[in-house]
Amino acid sequence: MMTDEPVAETPSPDQAAATTPAAEPGIEERAVTVTEWMADRGIFIFTALLILAAAVFIDGFASLTNITDVFNRAAPIGIVAVGMTFVVISANYLDLSVVAQVATSAVVLIAVSNEYGFVLAILAAIVIALVYGFVNGVAVGVFKANAVIVTLSTTFIGLGLLRWVSGGSIYFGPPDGPVRVFGSTRLGPIPLSMIVLVAMTLLLSFVLNRTTFGFLVKAYGSNREATRLTGANTAMVVIGAFVITALAAMVGGFVLAAFSNTAVSSMSTGFDFRALAAIIVGGTSVFGGRGSVMRTLLGVVFVSVLTNIMVLSGLGFGMQQMAIGLLIVAAVSVDALARKAGTS
């Protein structure tokens, strides 16, 4: 397994609901140290500091247009990431097929609504998203196949089908069509895509924290066997996690397509690992069981702000990638070191 610490093998049922790391056995009783407190809120503090520093040192960062840009950057990937958080928390690594799902949803939204209308396009996209969610979920939850490989296969199949069928064409809607309206509507200065992101986050946060299903996802992620023994239907938990991811990826595809009123099958390249990066930077554990949708939102905002700052500073693509790589390792290292300091 991918555990870094051997102790992870000793599960305790309490971990299901506990916010302590899955790697630590037993119930948390010791006092919370300052470093731990920092680590727990690390992403929040980092984001705040970064925004503060950028606002002071970078001209134009604090302008309304730029904040809109940050959220335009964050919205599609953020919506995908908050959904994928469920798969990560259920200890299934990630859903690689979001790349295919986002592209399919975007192309279907524009191509079908051009031909058959907006409503039918959304219905078709929902059906496709459910198929993705069920196929991934059944293979992982019922057949107990590895999620990385299952979603890798469905990516191959899904992108292959999309390109074979759509012919790889670039689709764009009429300039006054419903997709365009959806993409350019603003409430005051706030673009609709950002409202969708916030609404999705609140909704999924509610599902994760306030429903039995959400509780089971966390419980399953931290201890599968124990969750199964409680009599919960673990297959449905996994299927549910993948269906939520698929529906979120569908909405992400809508937002992506609506933003530019164009859709092409290659537009979601890299969404898989970029979404995962945001989830991890937010502090959700890839061991499963620990994490939250809100943290993912923060992670997405953090990565978007950082990318925005680098573009504003004129840094090239290579430097941007290097910084994101460093950031991932740094964020998680601080977390790991703080926990080590806390336990010793």
Add this chain to the structure above:
Amino acid sequence: MSQTTSEPTTEPEPQQGLALGAAPGDLLQRLRTAVARRTEGRAVALLTLVVITVAIVEPRALTSYPVTLGRIALIGLVALGLTAVILMGELDLGVASTLAVSGVVMASFESLTVGIIVALLGGLLIGVVNAFFVVIVGINSFIATLGMLFFLRGAAFVISGEQPVRVANADTALQFGRPLVGPLTPRILIFIVVFIALHVFVTRMRVGREFYAVGGNREAAYDAGIPVVRRVFTGFMISGFVSALAGVINAMERTAADPTAGGTVLLASFAAAIIGGVLLNGGRGSIVGALLGAATLGILQVSLTLSGVQVDVQNIIIGSVLLLAVISDPASVRRVMARASTFLSERSKPQPAG
């Protein structure tokens, strides 16, 4: 994920390594172990099926075997290194980026020899850094190497100035792509050497066999006195070195290093390792399995290409084969049967879960 399959797998893990390494004695016993543990069984079946189909439909993929071998070596080399890491229950997502950055580093030097040495040392260094974060700092290898995936790709762009870098001595490099022994190019020969070396390492050598123990049950490995930290370092260094080697070979064969190289490598090498029965949960699988997986994929790709099947349809076929391979695990099929009956009986009872 350790919890996933903890019931049957964790305990017998170390014995698997030992069984493979034991002198050829109790053949029946070994065969039974192998079948029971089904590491390569499905891969052999799948490969046989693919070879027979290809022999009938597109025999050119087999008659022009140097080409097919070249494709297998292209996919398989990285998969071999990756297997060393996966056996220990870790993961290296940075292999494709390592491949790209080492090619670019190699091509940046005037002298081929210096470039190759620096690039390969760089691969080892990347492995050391990965292992440092995983076992010393204590972060999950999935995350540490995800960071590497971004960082090294960015580094490849920065070093190369976002453009392909031509190898200084293009004529020597050009010779490298030519057949060396019979129809075999240096790439294929290196692949064979790496395969044999790694196979012997994990089956015949104590250090290598301990990889299975580390991946199977790490706590038990600690208790048994296995230097787990050193083994993890070794594993990541193997993966880093082999990826760098693949990058150097690619740059030599192409006479130029492309910072975008390896776009299809990460997922293809994963697929090869998984078809070969290497469990992402560690402790199971073999180098032979990774080879079988790479061979299956390679033959499939070459024959589909020769038949003029467009790449989208190729992807649909390969994805379906992969999906079938991963859900046709006999144990999971048994589990599904059990699950199906409980599922149906549970449906009749009131369920709290949504």
Add this chain to the structure above:
Amino acid sequence: MNTRRSRFVGLLAAGALILAACGSDDDATDDTGDDAAAGEDAADDAEIDEDDVVGDPDGEFEVFALLPQGNDQPYGSTYLPPMQEMAAELGISLTITNSQYDADTQASECEVAVAAAPDLIILWPAVGDTVRPCLSAAQDAGIPVTITNSDVNPEDEDLTRGYSGPDTYGQGVASAELMCEAADGAEIGIIVVNGLTGNSTAINRREGFVDTVEAQCPNVTILAEQPGDWNADDSQIAASEMLTAVGPDNVQGIYAADDTMAAGAIDALVARGLDPAEMIITSIGNTFLGNPLVIDGSLNGTVFQSSSWDGENAVTLAHEILTEDPSERVVRFMPDVKVTADNATDADVAPEW
């Protein structure tokens, strides 16, 4: 046991139904696609597969076309059908590969092609610097190679029999000339949206543009540049952020490496309440998306790239090499037609992709 088994079978059947549903969903999108070419395209491919399996009885020549894109890109999907039609007309049996811009995959496909010993190989380099080994392997095997879409490096030209396609560097030049003309000597600042980082076409177009601006109109200053990855979303955000970085008041023009990205950059202006017609914006492509923008005045000019010209000429050049065997290397550049408001509605620059 029996009931258990039947339940299992039932579950499998359900799974099969789901998969079938998956297939039919996507078929549905096919019918609805506004591009009828997609369907024809698939049909064409099917024909070609058949030919190959049977052993191409009606194909006079067997040709491998090693391309880096196909149905995964808008350009490739409109390049293929004219290419296949022309091949059928000239009695050429085509086997087409798509390496998805992975140089190593293309090199391996090249080995496959050489091993299949066709009459000729048409190569569209995934990465120009990496094709020399492929060319020399083909030469050793006595297989002529022609290049399509993006030419090889000058030192590799002697290994090829000809080139047809756009001059990707020249497209950058032409777009820069449009920019220089529109600037008309005024001191202006512009921002640049490039293609996918590391991509050969992106590199060549950028070089052509930057070189020409420096040489012909030093009054145009490039204030910032970022990749837009050939798509409108990334381009819109990158353009908007660059405007913030350099100050919108300092920007009087935008160059985008293709029309899709130009459309994104124009959206960025509109979202800020700026009028794109007041800016000098040039790009490359004259696509279905770009052409209307030229007509309505938001895009000052673009450079026509005809995918059908490109696909057809790849095959006609190959046919010429096979039948006439010219001694010199044949170079056939796609005319770099500049499209501005003056000629945007002309029939000969009707957009194709």
